[in-house]
Amino acid sequence: MTEKVKFKWNGKEIEADKGSNLLKAALDNGIEVAHYCYHAGLSVAGVCRMCMVEQDGVPRPFPACNASCGEGIVVRNDTPKIKSSIEATLSFHLLNHPLDCPVCDQAGECGLQDYYMKHGQYDSQMVDKKVHKDKVQDIGRNVMLDAERCILCSRCTRFTEEVTKTHELGILNRGDHAEITVNEKLKNNYAQNLVDICPVGALTSKDFRFKQRVWFLEEVQTTCIGCETGCSVKVSENKNGAFRVKPSYDHEVNGHWMCDDGRNIYKHVSGALRLFGAxxxxxxxxxxxxxxxxxxxxxxxxxxxxxxxxxxxxxxxxxxxxxxxxxxxxxxxxxxxxxxxxxxxxxxxxxxxxxxxxxxxxxxxxxxxxxxxxxxxxxxxxxxxxxxxxxxxxxxxxxxxxxxxxxxxxxxxxxxxxxxxxxxxxxxxxxxxxxxxxxxxxxxxxxxxxxxxxxxxxxxxxxxxxxxxxxxxxxxx
Ligand code: SF4
Ligand code: SF4
Ligand code: FES
Structure with a gap:
């Protein structure tokens, strides 16, 4: 059995597996921690610097996603120092971001939008001309890339390296000219998971984009009927119809993912050909x-x-x-x-x-x-x-x-x-x-x-x- 440790985060006592990821322990215990690059299904990159914490006895703040749980540690992310660190990092992420939320399909479920509202970064502090990048790129398998919305969290490149091992995506160039490069069009049957894990509106689904605003949708927690695996999924729908299927975390069956075939299982549920009577x-x-x-x-x-x-x-x-x-x-x-x-x-x-x-x-x-x-x-x-x-x-x-x-x-x-x-x-x-x-x-x-x-x-x-x-x-x- 894994050894457990107890520690404090913002004064709340948390119990977690010894050596397990510190950020994950906080998130699992309902503590809000800003984060973009960390994803529980991927390796740790530690590149977005949003999850900074202070720990008693440690001289400088550090990213929680790159640290582990230890007995008796005392961690905080509600201090003035961390708040100003998050605000500074956020302004950095927003420097070249187009802030086109009104026309962005991710609005309502966007990490960037949520945090800039929370931290009051409403107005761009950029005085120079923003760096522009290609906006509507079809990168295959129903996925669209808007390069100037990308915050280079590297979740998508890690996914194609670690999960599908198909290596279609990479990051090219440096500084504010760095961007996602498409080595070849997405060819794997799990590509639409990229849309789910992209924390901003850089990767969107061709099938879903511009069909519905997410705040008009309800999610039904159910099971995919696409094959005998039976992945846990959420079907997003409202009175006008069913609009998309997303995976629901299930450690025994599908973990964080689902296949692209399974994304289509909603299409017969509503629509013109649905049968209402004999x-x-x-x-x-x-x-x-x-x-x-x-x-x-x-x-x-x-x-x-x-x-x-x-x-x-x-x-x-x-x-x-x-x-x-x-x-x-x-x-x-x-x-x-x-x-x-x-x-x-x-x-x-x-x-x-x-x-x-x-x-x-x-x-x-x-x-x-x-x-x-x-x-x-x-x-x-x-x-x-x-x-x-x-x-x-x-x-x-x-x-x-x-x-x-x-x-x-x-x-x-x-x-x-x-x-x-x-x-x-x-x-x-x-x-x-x-x-x-x-x-x-x-x-x-x-x-x-x-x-x-x-x-x-x-x-x-x-x-x-x-x-x-x-x-x-x-x-x-
Ligand atoms: S496209 Fe999305 S997932 Fe990929 S690096 Fe940019 S923000 Fe991250
Ligand atoms: S998501 Fe794919 S793998 Fe999972 S049950 Fe559906 S069809 Fe099968
Ligand atoms: S979530 Fe920790 S650095 Fe990005």
Whole structure:
């Protein structure tokens, strides 16, 4: 077990691991410390000089990010000396900064803006002409660089060196002409983490910029359904829609990061193609219909369900509870692997968010979740069947899904249970019936580590009261 030490910071007693990072200990204990270059997921650079502290018995102030916790030390960052040190450093960072907060996408979550407001550095003290640098540079993978907003904290260069080890970014030149240099366009699948870690508006997301002001957004803490890793994420949304996904720190699964593929999982949640109620296919065009019509047409037919691997454990349980003792055939559609099994960081080739939960629920209910059972169900499809296919929320391989759809063609009634009209293949169905998306329901899924991961609901954008178990209630109608 790691040895603990006790020490004082601004008079508050803190307990931390002996030798652990002093700045981190303060931040973990809710103490406000100005900092730009320190990031808990990266090595220490100690370049921004914002986290200065004084310690009893030490003659000069020093950066807390480059010091460790020791028994009995007495540290302060609320002294006049430290306050004036922060103000001086801040004016230095602001010398050439454009202060274009009104048009900056980082406004509202910018370290520089927060501190200059707090320390009263409203007016530029620069009497000379500011050094100008390139403002709108597309540096690849959805990331834009505004070089004159950069404060050279080096978080981004350390990220590409230490985390992705792809080395696309560096710092070139000296003094006020130093700037981020792009050795080659960003090519790694984690590039948008750079936007999260940039403490100012120098790196922004092409996907998110200028869409919403962050103070109009709420964050829903949930789990990414992009693959079996199950990273902790926050979905930013408001009544107008979902706008972005960011990682949420989780030391057991994803640490500080998430992959760029996972950043896209919000796109089907809101928008024009979202399904609000039952729709009928009239010669290739979906038009609203009373779901009662589907209900009536299903009467007298053999009901068959093909479930996806994206439901919560609770949804599977409720579904099997509803069909218990009744005659319905059920099988599981498993998404095929994409790319390599594991990229060495987070992304896994298995894109089924809850395959483990699905298999367990099938087994507990006495159903077979194997490919054989799915093949058997598909080979028995006839005109006397009403078949319900739960459409996976994220489909990386449409061809694979199309093959499934081509095998249900013979069914007398084909119903897609889906969040929206997002796939061209849905035209093969007679009816679309709505189900909630991952960010509109509460429940658990099980990731590759066999860990429960929580899905949590935020704002509803479609019909969310009717989940798969609601339609299972139609069995033996
Ligand atoms: S671009 Fe952002 S993260 Fe990179 S050095 Fe500049 S301020 Fe830091
Ligand atoms: S690694 Fe998988 S679960 Fe994590 S963010 Fe990427 S797609 Fe989502
Ligand atoms: S956070 Fe300590 S020097 Fe930058």
């Amino acid at each position: 729709q009928e296919n009239l010669n290739g065009l979906f038009v609203p219909v009373d779901e009662f019509k589907t209900h009536q047409l299903a009467k007298g037919k053999t009901l068959k369900f093909i479930l996806s691997t994206g439901l919560t454990n609770q949804e599977y349980e409720k579904f099997f509870e509803k069909i218990k003792g009744k005659s319905a055939q059920v099988a599981l559609y498993v998404l095929p692997n994409q790319g390599e099994d594991f990229d060495g960081l987070l992304t896994r080739g298995d894109k089924n968010p809850n395959l483990r939960g699905a298999r367990k629920a099938f087994e507990d209910a006495g159903y077979d979740s194997s490919q054989n059972a799915l093949d058997k169900l598909l080979s028995s499809v006839s005109s006397n069947d009403a078949i319900f296919v739960v459409v996976p929320e994220i489909i990386y391989n449409e061809d694979h899904f199309n093959t499934l759809i081509s095998k249900v063609e013979k069914a007398g009634l084909k119903i897609a249970l889906t969040h929206g009209e997002t796939l061209s293949t849905l035209r093969a169905f007679d009816f679309l019936l709505p189900i909630p998306t991952f960010v509109e329901k509460n429940g658990d899924i099980i990731n590759f580590q066999n860990k429960k991961r929580a899905l949590r609901s935020g704002i509803s954008y479609g019909e969310t009261s009717k989940d798969v178990s609601y339609y299972a209630g139609w069995v033996n109608l």
